[in-house]
Amino acid sequence: MPVFRLWLAILLLSPAFAMAEEAATDSTDQVSYYRDVRPIFQGNCQGCHQPAKRGGDYLMTDHQSLLSGGESGSAAVVAGDPAASSLIELITPADGKAEMPKGKPPLAESDRKIILNWILQGAKDDTPDSAKEKYDAEHPPSYVRPPVLTGVAFSPDGSLLAVSGYHEVLLQKADGSGIAGRLVGMSERIESLAFSPDGTQLAVAGGSPGRLGELQVWNVADQKLAYSVPVSYDNVYGASWSPDGKLIAIGCGDKSVRAFEASSGKQVFFNGAHEDWALDTVFSKDGSHLVSVSRDMAVKLYEVKTQRFVDNVTSITPGALKGGINAVARHPDEDQVLIGGADGVPKIYRLFREKARKIGDDFNKIKDFPEMPGRIYDVAFTSDAAKAVACSSLDGVGHVHVFNVADGKKVLELEGPLHAVYSISISPDNKRIAVVGFDGEVLLYDLETGKQLKQFPAVPITTQTASNQ
């Protein structure tokens, strides 16, 4: 018995046994395209190989095109024959570098093995019909009822309103006279929209829950996708531009806060200080610092250059904070932020502490505005800093309140009743405010009087036919 035991131990520990077992697993395990391969392509390749962005005229979001290849004219994948598949050649590193993913480190060996085995096993597509990518610029989504709207943004020249749709962003003419463009991308859900300071680009944060987070950057003039960055496997939120237009920040469902070089999409900032989803971001006035808010109730301040966490802007006393924070906006002229969240009270905080932290203080807080019904989902300053605006929702009814920044008083409630509202944007001339939410309509109000000016559906609605009622 002891002899047998010893022999068994040697066998189990020997590298030869480990290798034999690995090989056996490789050839017998059935690789699923949908479960195993597609996530690798989504996370590393589809940013450049999708309908809105066909690097090398090669589309990887559709199984047929994935096999057939692009401009080279040779098949990217030959079922059962990895050696004849140019895709395998392109992802195999030589001297630590591989052709694809272009400009990035090679795929992990484990990922390359999964792709290799999938091709060996016949490169089949087991994607359920419901999960097949079916939308592109020529085949935009069609709607029988309006989608819930989570983002709206005026362009800096005031001529356009970007509105979140399903799988797309709609560029509406800001006077409500019609659709100027449809930016159809990979992400099902669009969480946030932000025009660059010069208005030439639009950053879009979103994803497909539990599968993909994505930052898209679109060129506004020709309505082309400049690039898409896959970010983690969950939605991303709260896109913001640095004042000089060089960086774009987002908050992530994986709790991290990240920033990217706007010209290239290269990640230049990562911090994991939050304990829950990071939902919104904003840069300090000179762009040297970044602020994020989260479901973990905290407002956090970072130095961009060093990627270092600097301070909790809010109090860290247990019990002092009430509920998650959904939105942050920077004061146009000062290093102060307006925040709003689950407690319904819009607040202004200064970013940089003027004296050492004492436990229990909430020293950075400058002002509380009067409480709103329910949870606050978005906040904004007018560009002259005279007014602060917040939207909240309670039991499916939305509220938009306008406050005087100077004395902290509420000056106006937009006339309702409104459905639940999730996003607001103030026109650059401070005369109008756009409001979107649950009912899929874009509502335009006069910011001076609170009167509704116009209401129109964010997306084109297909009339329902008898067959799909």
Ligand code: HEC
């Ligand atoms: C940053 C953008 C980018 C990323 C990421 C990227 N590609 Fe590419 N890919 C390109 C471009 C651009 C080309 C055209 C050839 C070139 O410029 O090198 C190309 C060409 C290809 C081709 C040749 C198509 C043909 O038949 O002409 C294949 C295959 C390919 N890529 C596979 C991949 C795979 C697999 C991944 C992920 C592991 C990936 N690519 C990631 C940009 C990218």
